[in-house]
Amino acid sequence: MDSTNLMVLFVFCILVIVIYIQYKKISKINKIFSLSNQETTATMIDFENEIEKKTIIIDKKEEFISNQSNQMQILKQKYENEIRDLKSYYKGIEGRLRNFGEINTHNILVDLKTELVKNEEIKPNQMLIMSNVFVPYRDKDGKLVSRQIDHLLLMSSGAVAIESKYWQGNIMYGVSKSKAKEFGFILEKLYPKNKMDDESTIIFTENFETNSEKDNKSIESLNVLSYGDPSGQVKSAAATLSRLFKGHGEKAWVTPVIFFNNKNKKFMNYSSSKEPFVILDEKSLREFLIDKIKHKNEFSEEQLRRMEKIVKDVNYLNN
Structure with a gap:
């Protein structure tokens, strides 16, 4: 084999090696990216779950506040009725001298x-x-x-x-x-x-x-x-x-x-x-x-x- 062919073969081998190395790097990057995507997806799911939990808690708090507000309104109305009855009663009292x-x-x-x-x-x-x-x-x-x-x-x-x-x-x-x-x-x-x-x-x-x-x-x-x-x-x-x-x-x-x-x-x-x-x-x-x-x-x-x-x-x- 003459020197020209040897040179071509050598160059080819070098290219194969370079391509293989680049392939390995790209595979590693893809693997890291894939893992990153998985972690990101998992984080997003956890985040969404957390948001859902907080939303439920907020809804319950709002429901509790609403119920308390209704109870306060009932108590307020009851108190006002008592006040009205007392006022009406006292207006009817005579002979306080x-x-x-x-x-x-x-x-x-x-x-x-x-x-x-x-x-x-x-x-x-x-x-x-x-x-x-x-x-x-x-x-x-x-x-x-x-x-x-x-x-x-x-x-x-x-x-x-x-x-x-x-x-x-x-x-x-x-x-x-x-x-x-x-x-x-x-x-x-x-x-x-x-x-x-x-x-x-x-x-x-x-x-x-x-x-x-x-x-x-x-x-x-x-x-x-x-x-x-x-x-x-x-x-x-x-x-x-x-x-x-x-x-x-x-x-x-x-x-x-x-x-x-x-x-x-x-x-x-x-x-x-x-x-x-x-x-x-x-x-x-x-x-x-x-x-x-x-x-x-x-x-x-x-x-x-x-x-x-x-x-x-x-x-x-x-x-």
């Missing part, structure tokens, strides 16, 4: 607080006085009714509901048919449906009349007045207010008190109940409250303000 007995009791309470604050026995916010309070509630038929409290004291020692009774005459308090004895026929006449131990209050008052047929001479007669069960009324009012406080997170039992503040009376107590506390004069009322406020310290000034706001919120919605 306090009588003389209530004014007298209010003045006693204010004077007592002023004295205790002046002597630095209490701080001003440790005895809050509220008068003529109406506490609404729904009866067993769902009807909106209320309990009325003449005077409400919110003190560091607790809450006290005071019912003022400016009654005069001979007062038979807490008498029942079983205790009335010779007066039993009166109770039978006044309260025929009462059981033997049901307590009531009756008052005997004198009355003078002029009889023209007897030379205009005055003759004396006796009136019998029926007042039902005032102790039950003040106990129910105190219990209603206690439930109201409890419903707003304040565990405060309200102590019921009846204050008979007319000096022109003869009082006979036949009741066997420990509550309400029965008080017959200003001195006894002062002593009762001073003893109560000095021997307990259950509520802070902040709690008393919250309790005051609870009462105001339900009592003065029409203001």
Whole structure:
């Protein structure tokens, strides 16, 4: 073989080698590209799955927010209905003017607080006085009714509901048919449906009349007045207010008190109940409250303000 042919063969071999090397490089590049595509595809699939998951989460959040919004609307509507009912109810309440007995009791309470604050026995916010309070509630038929409290004291020692009774005459308090004895026929006449131990209050008052047929001479007669069960009324009012406080997170039992503040009376107590506390004069009322406020310290000034706001919120919605 001559030199020319050898040269051609050599060049051919070189080209084959170069082509083979290039082929290997291209194959490697294609393989890397293919793997890259696979990884990219897998990443895209994962990304799409992640987007789908987040979309589901967002949809659920939006659904939750929508449901919460609907619940809020329902609660808002319910609250507005309650407010409307309360406003309508309070517009129908008449006779809120306090009588003389209530004014007298209010003045006693204010004077007592002023004295205790002046002597630095209490701080001003440790005895809050509220008068003529109406506490609404729904009866067993769902009807909106209320309990009325003449005077409400919110003190560091607790809450006290005071019912003022400016009654005069001979007062038979807490008498029942079983205790009335010779007066039993009166109770039978006044309260025929009462059981033997049901307590009531009756008052005997004198009355003078002029009889023209007897030379205009005055003759004396006796009136019998029926007042039902005032102790039950003040106990129910105190219990209603206690439930109201409890419903707003304040565990405060309200102590019921009846204050008979007319000096022109003869009082006979036949009741066997420990509550309400029965008080017959200003001195006894002062002593009762001073003893109560000095021997307990259950509520802070902040709690008393919250309790005051609870009462105001339900009592003065029409203001």
